[in-house]
Structures are given as structure tokens and as C-alpha cells.
Amino acid sequence: MNSQKLNNEVVIRIVDQILKIEPLVNTVILKDAIEVVLNDYELASKKYEVTTTDIPDMIYYFLATKKLEGLSMKTLKNYKYILDLFAQSHYRIISSITEIDIKMYLATLMDGKASSTYETYIACLKTFFSWLYDQEYIHKNPMKNIKYPKRDKNLRNPLKLEEIEVLRDACLTLRERAIFEFLLATGCRVDEVVGLKISDIDWSRLQLKVVGKGRKERICYFTDKAKYHLQKYLLSRIDQIDYLFISTRKPYSYLKIRAIEKEITTIGERVNIKVFPHLLRHTFATVLLQSGAKLEVVQELLGHESPKTTQVYAKLNTNIIHNQYKLHMIA
Incomplete structure (x- = not known):
């Protein structure tokens, strides 16, 4: 050496x-x-x-x-x-x-x-x-020719609008509804939500800054409905903690990834709908694309490094393809 x-x-x-x-x-x-x-x-x-x-x-x-x-x-x-x-x-x-x-x-x-x-x-x-x-600890890389396994390109179907409403009605606590609306409205990954603080939120602009993969920051936006349920949840709390989502018992602390995942899963189990945080992210992306949002905009909102990752949502959703056909095809 x-x-x-x-x-x-x-x-x-x-x-x-x-x-x-x-x-x-x-x-x-x-x-x-x-x-x-x-x-x-x-x-x-x-x-x-x-x-x-x-x-x-x-x-x-x-x-x-x-x-x-x-x-x-x-x-x-x-x-x-x-x-x-x-x-x-x-x-x-x-x-x-x-x-x-x-x-x-x-x-x-x-x-x-x-x-x-x-x-x-x-x-x-x-x-x-x-x-x-x-670093020259080895003279040949044994992983160079190792390939990734072929992936199933089919995404799980996003939630239908009626399923979203059923899930909203299935929320029993203010915290459940606030978490559900926030994830659906922002498209955030669950690990981006963990540790978020109330002071991070710009309530007037309905936006906040999150840290995504590779520690890269991006701006996320949320709806008036999400704002309403977030503030309703926050007003119900008696703590002085700055974290956005916290445990219900002392000593209060921010909700961990597993706790948020369990919260969403539990909501779905009440109405026999399989749902998890990343499915809300899928739904967020699909709804935007179906509504005519540009691919590069959705890519930015999701925090994707490459447009190819975002493109999967557009490629696999036949409704988007059909709507675009009807919009642009000359009769």
C-alpha cells in the first residue's frame, strides 16, 4: 500500500x-x-x-x-x-x-x-x-458486469377518485386526515415528511421546502383542503413541539416512517382498500398528468432526477393516452 x-x-x-x-x-x-x-x-x-x-x-x-x-x-x-x-x-x-x-x-x-x-x-x-x-484497493471491479434483475414495469393502479373519498371518510382522527391530505396533495415520499416542522410551512403561499434524495431541496405545494385539515389538527394539539406530525403521548416526538406508514395502512384496512404512502404519491402524479400537467413539471414536483422515472406514469396510464388522442387528433 x-x-x-x-x-x-x-x-x-x-x-x-x-x-x-x-x-x-x-x-x-x-x-x-x-x-x-x-x-x-x-x-x-x-x-x-x-x-x-x-x-x-x-x-x-x-x-x-x-x-x-x-x-x-x-x-x-x-x-x-x-x-x-x-x-x-x-x-x-x-x-x-x-x-x-x-x-x-x-x-x-x-x-x-x-x-x-x-x-x-x-x-x-x-x-x-x-x-x-x-481508491486502488482492488485492480478489477467484480461488480462491473453484474446486472440488475428485470423489473416489472407495471405500476400499481392509482387510487380512483371515489376511493379517495372513501378513504377520507375512513379517517377517524384529525391526525389521520391531516397526514392523508398532506401526502396526497404534496406527493412527498414518506421519509421526506418525517421531521418536517410547522415553521417550515409558508401558509400564505401553500408551500414548503423538503429535502429529498441526495439531500436535494425542492419546493412542494399543497391544497386549501390540505391546509384546512393540517391547521385543524394543529389547533387540536396541546404541545409546544414544532414538528408537523407528532406522537399522541408524552414525551412528544415526530412520527417515524413506520408510524406514518401504519397510519395510512390502518385507514385503508377499515374500508378494505390497500393503500400505503407511496400509492398516494403515485396517485398525485397520475392526477396531475391526467389533468394536463407537463411532464417536466411533475418531475420537478416529485423530485425525480431523470424524466424517465416520471415518464413511467404517463406511459402506463391509458386514460392519459386516450385523453391526449381525443384532444389533438383531427376528426
Whole structure:
């Protein structure tokens, strides 16, 4: 291992340890200061025996680097879980892992797992091994030719307008109705709603700023109906908490992802309609497109990186195609 690479590892490990004690420290200044000191020293790493594995250390360096790059704690936690499972199945030197090893490992994961879960594992391993290759820990990337499984291109049907009304009537609490209307009106992902604060909302413009995938901010809008039920819910609360959606018992805290998902699922179960937060997002997108909204506008509202992702809603909805045909076809 060359000295520059070794220095980088030491810097990462020192910064990571300091962040555990003082998370608000300026990592850029700290990293630069440590590098200045290390320039006056020659470091030597411990050699691994043939029977040992360096994979846990590589995972540690990878996660620490990604943490310094600003990845969310949720993403880092998911990476760690998947990579730790991989490490438990491969007690070897990382540079000895081959494409065949990866394929055999992934084959064991197929049993009983949804294709979306399988994709998540592949995406994580691709990111990890690409980083190892870029950092020259390995000379060949075993994930380079590993392909994602074919996906079912059919989206679940969005909610019909009558189903939306039935679900509204099925809400028993002010919080249930407020969450339902907010998700439907904004098209937000459930993890974007967690941690939102009342002070984030511009009530006069019916809008708020959310942080989406890749920590990118975007403006979301909501309807007068959503505003009415949000404010009705907020006026019923006796707490002084700034979070938008909170637990009903002390100590009050913001609702976690699972709690919001359960809230929506429970509403649907009362009227035998299978519903979940992401279906409300699907419905939001479909309603906009059916009403004539431009694809690029819906893409912006959903926070999609690529228009291809948004295009799925337009391609698969035959009502949109039919309406556009009738609108533009010369009789």
C-alpha cells in the first residue's frame, strides 16, 4: 500500500473518531490539519495474514468516507447492514473476491426476497466495489458486469377518485386526515415528511421546502383542503413541539416512517382498500398528468432526477393516452 493511500486511511479514521465525540466539528478544517501533521511522518500498516480478512476494515473506510461526503445517516445505516452481511459470508482478502463469488452470493439472496430488495443489495455492492476500485484497493471491479434483475414495469393502479373519498371518510382522527391530505396533495415520499416542522410551512403561499434524495431541496405545494385539515389538527394539539406530525403521548416526538406508514395502512384496512404512502404519491402524479400537467413539471414536483422515472406514469396510464388522442387528433 503506498504512503499517500495509507495517510488517507489514517485521516479518515481519526476524523471519524473525533466526529463521534464532537459531531459539529468542521470536517474540512480538521481533515486539512491532520494531513499537515501527517506529512512529517512515515506510517506503516499492519500486514494481514493469509487466513485473515480485510473486508471489515474496507467497509469501515468506505462508510467513513461517505459520511464525510455528506451521505444521510439512513443511507449509511443501510450500506452498513448490507455490507456487514457480505463480510460475514466472505472471510477473505477483498482483492481476492471475483465476479463468480459475487454471483454465487447474490444467488443465495434471491430466495424469498422481492426484486426491489435484490436491487438494493446490488446497488450497494456496486457502489462499494466501485469505490474500492477508484481508491486502488482492488485492480478489477467484480461488480462491473453484474446486472440488475428485470423489473416489472407495471405500476400499481392509482387510487380512483371515489376511493379517495372513501378513504377520507375512513379517517377517524384529525391526525389521520391531516397526514392523508398532506401526502396526497404534496406527493412527498414518506421519509421526506418525517421531521418536517410547522415553521417550515409558508401558509400564505401553500408551500414548503423538503429535502429529498441526495439531500436535494425542492419546493412542494399543497391544497386549501390540505391546509384546512393540517391547521385543524394543529389547533387540536396541546404541545409546544414544532414538528408537523407528532406522537399522541408524552414525551412528544415526530412520527417515524413506520408510524406514518401504519397510519395510512390502518385507514385503508377499515374500508378494505390497500393503500400505503407511496400509492398516494403515485396517485398525485397520475392526477396531475391526467389533468394536463407537463411532464417536466411533475418531475420537478416529485423530485425525480431523470424524466424517465416520471415518464413511467404517463406511459402506463391509458386514460392519459386516450385523453391526449381525443384532444389533438383531427376528426
